[in-house]
Amino acid sequence: MRDSALRAAAALTESESRFRALSDASPLGVFATDADGKCTYTNAPWQSIYGLSLEQSLGDGWATTLHPQDRRAVFEQWQRAAQQGVDGDMRFRILRPDGQLRSVRARARARIENGTILGYVGTVEDVTELLRAEQALDAERKRLAAIIEGTGAGTWEWNVRTGEVKVNERWAAILGWTREELGEVRNEFRAQIAHPDELESTRQLLRDHFADRSPEYVAEVRLRRRDGSWVWVEDRGRLMTRTADGHPEWMFGIQIDISQRKRQEEALRKSEQLLNRTGEVAGVGGWALDLRSGEVMWSAQTRRIHGVPDDYLPSLDEAIQFYAPEARPLIQSAVEQSMVRGQGWDLELPVVRADGRRIWVRTVGSAEFEDGRPVRMSGAFQDITERRALHAELAEQHELLRVTLQSIGDAVITTDAWGVVTG
Numbered sequence: 001m002r003d004s005a006l007r008a009a010a011a012l013t014e015s016e017s018r019f020r021a022l023s024d025a026s027p028l029g030v031f032a033t034d035a036d037g038k039c040t041y042t043n044a045p046w047q048s049i050y051g052l053s054l055e056q057s058l059g060d061g062w063a064t065t066l067h068p069q070d071r072r073a074v075f076e077q078w079q080r081a082a083q084q085g086v087d088g089d090m091r092f093r094i095l096r097p098d099g100q101l102r103s104v105r106a107r108a109r110a111r112i113e114n115g116t117i118l119g120y121v122g123t124v125e126d127v128t129e130l131l132r133a134e135q136a137l138d139a140e141r142k143r144l145a146a147i148i149e150g151t152g153a154g155t156w157e158w159n160v161r162t163g164e165v166k167v168n169e170r171w172a173a174i175l176g177w178t179r180e181e182l183g184e185v186r187n188e189f190r191a192q193i194a195h196p197d198e199l200e201s202t203r204q205l206l207r208d209h210f211a212d213r214s215p216e217y218v219a220e221v222r223l224r225r226r227d228g229s230w231v232w233v234e235d236r237g238r239l240m241t242r243t244a245d246g247h248p249e250w251m252f253g254i255q256i257d258i259s260q261r262k263r264q265e266e267a268l269r270k271s272e273q274l275l276n277r278t279g280e281v282a283g284v285g286g287w288a289l290d291l292r293s294g295e296v297m298w299s300a301q302t303r304r305i306h307g308v309p310d311d312y313l314p315s316l317d318e319a320i321q322f323y324a325p326e327a328r329p330l331i332q333s334a335v336e337q338s339m340v341r342g343q344g345w346d347l348e349l350p351v352v353r354a355d356g357r358r359i360w361v362r363t364v365g366s367a368e369f370e371d372g373r374p375v376r377m378s379g380a381f382q383d384i385t386e387r388r389a390l391h392a393e394l395a396e397q398h399e400l401l402r403v404t405l406q407s408i409g410d411a412v413i414t415t416d417a418w419g420v421v422t423g
Contacts, residue, residue: 027045028045028123028124028125029042029043029045029046029047029048029049029050029123029124029125029126030042030043030045030046030121030122030123030124031043031046031057031062031108031121031122031123031124032119032120032121032122033108033119033120033121034118034119035116035117035118035119037078037082037120038058038059038060039057039058039059039060039061039062040058040119041058042054042057042058042062046124049102049104049124049125049126050062050065050094050096050124051065051096051097051098051100052065052097065094065095065096065097066092066093066094066095067092067093067094067095067101069093070092070093073090073092074090074092077090078090081108081110082110082117086110087107087108087109087110088106088107088108088109088120088122089105089106089107089108090105090106091103091104091105091106091127091131092104092106102126102128103126103127103128103131104124104125104126104127104128105124105125105127106122106123106124106125107122107123108120108121108122109121109122152170152256152257153170153254153255153256154167154168154170154171154172154173154174154233154254154255154256155167155168155170155171155252155253155254155255156168156171156237156252156253156254156255157250157251157252157253158187158237158250158251158252158253159249159250160210160247160248160249160250160251161243161247161248161249163186163187163188164186164187165185165186165187165189165190166185167179167182167185171255174223174225174231174233174255174257175193175223175224175225175226175231176225176226176227177226192224193223193224194221194222194223194224195221195222195223195224195230197222198219198221198222201219202219202221202235205217205218205219206237209237209238209239210239210248215238216236216237216238217235217236217237217238217251217253218234218235218236219234219235220232220233220234220235220258220262221233221235231257231259232257232258232259232261232262233255233256233257233258234255234256234258235253235254235255236253236254236255237251237252237253237254238251238252238253239251240252264290284301284380284381284382285298285299285300285301285302285303285304285305285380285381285382286298286299286301286302286378286379286380286381287299287302287319287365287378287379287380287381288376288377288378289316289376289377289378290375290376291339291367291374291375291376291377292375294315294316296313296314296315296316296319297313298312298313298314298319301381302381305351305353305359305361305381305382305383306322306351306353306354307353307354307355307357308354320332322351322352322353322354323349323350323351323352324349324350324351324352324358326350327349327350327351330347330349331347331349331363334347334365335365335377338365338366338367338374338377339367339374339377342366342367342369342374343366344364344365344366344367344379345363345364345365345366346362346363346364347362347363347364348360348361348362348363348384348388349361349363359383359385360383360384360385360388361381361382361383361384362381362382362384363379363380363381364379364380365377365378365379365380366378366379
């Protein structure tokens with residue numbers, strides 16, 4: 001029995017020696033307690049986290065650092081773990097002797113022999129900076145959510161691996177639902193409401209994004225609403241996290257209802273087609289300006305009048321610059337008056353083509369209003385250079401005739417009954 005006890009004591013000493021060697025090498029705080037929870041050992045990192053010496057940490061000394069508001073919860077959770085014989089895992093705050101407030105995470109496991117709890121061993125980690133980062137991230141997430149809500153955008157978060165999708169109330173509303181009515185959303189649902197014509201191209205955009213070939217996934221797609229109609233949305237997404245083995249995990253994005261813009265674009269396209277057909281027949285070019293987007297549309301005939309390529313798309317400033325310098329104040333004033341008072345204009349002004357040739361154009365335009373505000377301007381161009389030249393020639397001939405008649409003075413021409421000049 002004595003030899004057996006000596007061997008057990010030697011094994012225990014060896015075990016404790018290994019434990020202390022491992023705990024001293026650990027970057028985490030390590031502690032050991034008896035069955036009553038009184039501390040019997042702490043390593044140097046533990047003492048550094050708590051700001052206590054080894055002597056101060058033993059027994060109930062560690063408990064003196066507990067934040068008053070967390071003390072009761074810590075003791076209750078510790079007792080519950082002890083009674084149930086389960087591992088403990090809790091976060092709480094401590095007040096170090098030097099006045100520093102720190103947040104820690106403590107994990108403990110019971111040492112059990114023959115069904116009896118002999119004590120606990122555990123680790124402590126200072127998670128103060130981690131919690132601050134989490135709080136800052138949470139605050140930023142809430143701030144961004146508030147901004148996004150203010151823009152009327154629907155938001156979605158997609159777990160690429162599990163298919164889980166989280167959406168906000170606005171996302172559901174775009175489709176004619178409430179968030180509660182939608183219930184659990186899976187990626188299969190998003191695929192079911194996507195328009196077949198855009199489904200494959202959207203998938204290719206996602207594949208390119210996951211392969212890091214594009215910084216952001218952006219698409220304009222149609223989605224089926226609750227009532228069966230289609231709504232156009234601008235869908236933007238960005239991969240936020242990857243798994244440890246590099247596979248896509250969580251993706252975040254927004255959706256904005258762009259149906260009205262799409263209708264305007266379609267109307268603009270039809271208007272351009274009509275203007276092009278009209279221009280080919282009458283030599284009249286058309287133009288339009290979306291005051292919200294600043295986009296300028298020129299028909300094919302208008303581009304020919306200005307001597308620019310068929311694919312030329314001018315900005316508003318560039319369009320103004322085609323007018324001769326002396327004509328720019330006139331057209332700018334006409335545009336401003338139309339936007340303020342709603343009156344149109346019909347002017348003949350000089351224009352300098354892209355090739356430098358100076359021509360005269362008749363420019364006609366007016367503004368369109370919605371809810372009392374100008375939203376669009378449109379009009380026409382006509383090259384009147386030849387007509388102006390003809391008018392100038394006629395005016396010159398008229399002046400020549402006037403001068404000639406004036407030089408004749410009071411001379412009288414008489415004729416006989418047959419129209420023959422007699423004097």
